[in-house]
Amino acid sequence: MTDPALLNDLAHTLRQSHAPGYQLFERFADEQTCKDMLDDMVELARRAAAEGDAGGTLVAPEQQQDLNGEQPEDFVSKIFRVQRREPFLRFLQRDDVCHLLTAALGPDVDCFLSQFIFKNPGARGQPWHQDAFYFPFKPARPVVALWLAITEATLENGCLHILPGSQNEPVHTHVPDRRENANYGYVEIVDHDMSASQPCLLQTGDLLMFDSHLMHRSTDNVSNGIRAAMVWHFARAGTEDLGQDLGSGKRGGPSPVNDWMPLIRNGETL
Numbered sequence: 001m002t003d004p005a006l007l008n009d010l011a012h013t014l015r016q017s018h019a020p021g022y023q024l025f026e027r028f029a030d031e032q033t034c035k036d037m038l039d040d041m042v043e044l045a046r047r048a049a050a051e052g053d054a055g056g057t058l059v060a061p062e063q064q065q066d067l068n069g070e071q072p073e074d075f076v077s078k079i080f081r082v083q084r085r086e087p088f089l090r091f092l093q094r095d096d097v098c099h100l101l102t103a104a105l106g107p108d109v110d111c112f113l114s115q116f117i118f119k120n121p122g123a124r125g126q127p128w129h130q131d132a133f134y135f136p137f138k139p140a141r142p143v144v145a146l147w148l149a150i151t152e153a154t155l156e157n158g159c160l161h162i163l164p165g166s167q168n169e170p171v172h173t174h175v176p177d178r179r180e181n182a183n184y185g186y187v188e189i190v191d192h193d194m195s196a197s198q199p200c201l202l203q204t205g206d207l208l209m210f211d212s213h214l215m216h217r218s219t220d221n222v223s224n225g226i227r228a229a230m231v232w233h234f235a236r237a238g239t240e241d242l243g244q245d246l247g248s249g250k251r252g253g254p255s256p257v258n259d260w261m262p263l264i265r266n267g268e269t270l
């Protein structure tokens, strides 16, 4: 485990205006942990396809039509609401995850959203956005994400690109992803200069932590292999979810992908 004092310092600076708005923790998870997560999601995708039982999760199909594959998981974009499943919960219960989250958010933390991203060969990237656009919360901040590389992330297989310093921006206008067959919930910032963006080239097990206002995107997977990632989002306990379903474009109900799960109380993982 990384030194708790160091984790504390790194997570603490996440939102400071002079900081880049993100932090990379190399080799945070081991290969077996990443494999366990992928295996669990493959099994779930197959069961959901065969029996119609997604076990309380939400399976979003990849909308891009030119996909090659034989197994159900080859056609999945994301699976939401997975944080209560064993391999994911085990990760969230790590002491160093607790250190990171309490340093960034304080002693009482909920995990309110989780998504496993398959990003199969041919899958579309997610356009420039700020996660805060999807989170109509009171208070609106602090909210942070943990993005775990389940496989290597490269320029070819569609790694993340981030705009350092953009955590200082307000939430910008997001327009619907204009591409044909856009994936569930994809929207795009078109009123900001992204020319200073940087690609996040990651190894399996690398963890990226970032602020909900940080602008980021990912590109299409033009490689022959999968680029998988697991993403969790966290807010302070007691945060009010004002419940607009922005993902499906409907208004007035809670987002079907959110699942508020108490995780840390008084600095201790539950």
Ligand SMILES: O=C(O)CCC(=O)C(=O)O
Pocket (backbone or CB within 6 Å): 117, 119, 125, 126, 131, 158, 160, 216, 217, 218, 219, 229, 231
């Ligand atoms: O990993 C990706 O391809 C996109 C993920 C992303 O942008 C997000 O989780 O907000």
